[in-house]
Amino acid sequence: MRAAQAQPERLRAFVELEARAVGFDAIAFTTPDSMPAAPARLAEFLSKGRHGTMEWMAETAMRRAHPRTLWPEVRSIIMLGMNYGPEENPLALLDRKEKGAISVYARNRDYHDVIKGRLKQLAGKIAARTGEDVKVFVDTAPVMEKPLAAAAGLGWQGKHTNLVSRQFGSWLFLGSIFTTAEIAPDLPDVDHCGSCRACLDICPTDAFPAPYQLDARRCISYLTIEHKGPIPREFRPKMGNRIYGCDDCLAVCPWNKFAQQASETKLQAREDLKAPALADLLNLDDPAFRTLFSGSPVKRIGRDRFIRNVLIAAGNSGEKELVPACERLLHDASPLVRGAAVWALSQLMERRVFAALALALRSSEEDPEVLAEWEEALPQVPA
Structure with a gap:
């Protein structure tokens, strides 16, 4: 039996420790079958044309809805979040009409490059320790990060469809590591939106x-x-x-x-x-x-x-x-x-x-x- 399978708790602790060491603020675990409602929601979104001209969403719908279609060998998914909280409330800038408001996520380096580099660092350490295969994904790949992150317990999808975290609010970049290693999944978070709209x-x-x-x-x-x-x-x-x-x-x-x-x-x-x-x-x-x-x-x-x-x-x-x-x-x-x-x-x-x-x-x-x-x-x- 491989070390990762013999000592699953040690592997979880190792991943959490190494993830924080490379800069991730939130770490949780889930399985490729943890979002059963997501495929139907995606199909409805696409059938109503709500994706606009983003044809790639329809073209990759099957792989996006079913992680095993993307990689049949995957057994566990490690969901990771990196906080990008702003220094001040971005809504204040909307009153300064002579200025341009750029979304908080785009005011510095492209997060795809930052996140992917850290994911590769972490994935390499996991592969070296376990001998298992790993693949890393950021949101340019057909992966439904938000439903997977919710299933893993990083937060919940709010009424605006974005992930909300009790610890980081709205400001989490997401990335994932798919692996053939068996890692016990976390429980999903519950929806805390209540009557707020x-x-x-x-x-x-x-x-x-x-x-x-x-x-x-x-x-x-x-x-x-x-x-x-x-x-x-x-x-x-x-x-x-x-x-x-x-x-x-x-x-x-x-x-x-x-x-x-x-x-x-x-x-x-x-x-x-x-x-x-x-x-x-x-x-x-x-x-x-x-x-x-x-x-x-x-x-x-x-x-x-x-x-x-x-x-x-x-x-x-x-x-x-x-x-x-x-x-x-x-x-x-x-x-x-x-x-x-x-x-x-x-x-x-x-x-x-x-x-x-x-x-x-x-x-x-x-x-x-x-x-x-x-x-x-x-x-x-x-x-």
Whole structure:
């Protein structure tokens, strides 16, 4: 009998000790069969089209819903969490309209790189000690981390569908190690949401059709990160100054009173990304964008999508000083940027001035989506 099987409690203690040594704040154990309700919930989510343009969710649904389909040999799953709690309440930034609000998770290094590196360190130690096989996953893989983490007892999935921890509130990055080792599972946590619906009520775009259900197509995180085209007009005013992701439903959770600031320096907010000025961001060309967001998850959406988001924030800001920068972007190489610039100016300019600008520029515009922006914006410009 292998050492891991002969002394399961020792293995658990070893994993917990080594996990904390490499920087994980929460550790728990479960099995690949511990989330029987998750496949049906995923199927309903997909059947209703609530995944939007995230086709990869449908393409990997079978592997995502059933861990053994992803790796038939897996016997145990180690769920790990790393705290990324912010220094201050991110909701306060929403009142500073001249600043851009970047989601807490994206204000420093890409957590995928940080977490995956630590998972590999830990997995190597487990493999060396047990002789068992291991595989590591972060959320770029088709693994349902939140249901597995809930099954393992790291927390529970709140009414906003995200994991809530009694110790860390909303602020846990998740990763997993699949292994062929037999490790006794932990008990799941119970739902502590009670009658609270703060996360549902605060959502600016009503992205929750019901408690414990999310329609990603209405979610600002999806719209600013995953959505590639022009953002639907109905959502633009509701985005406020959120330029990458949204923390509202996370930040409002009462369980955050027990949260603490991230101890991992790579997950603590960079000073220049805590509240960047929209005026500075509007001037980013592609090289400057790549330099500013080097190592950040923001970099993956590309400069054009990011500037689209910043332009919407500019339009919502009421800051007339941003008009010249927005006007320059009417001549940007990207139709996505030009279209967003049209909308921003329609919100910042007087009707007469905007109409004159439209008269001067519409005739030279060839992209149909940008032309549509001009046509739709003109009747809605404030008098």
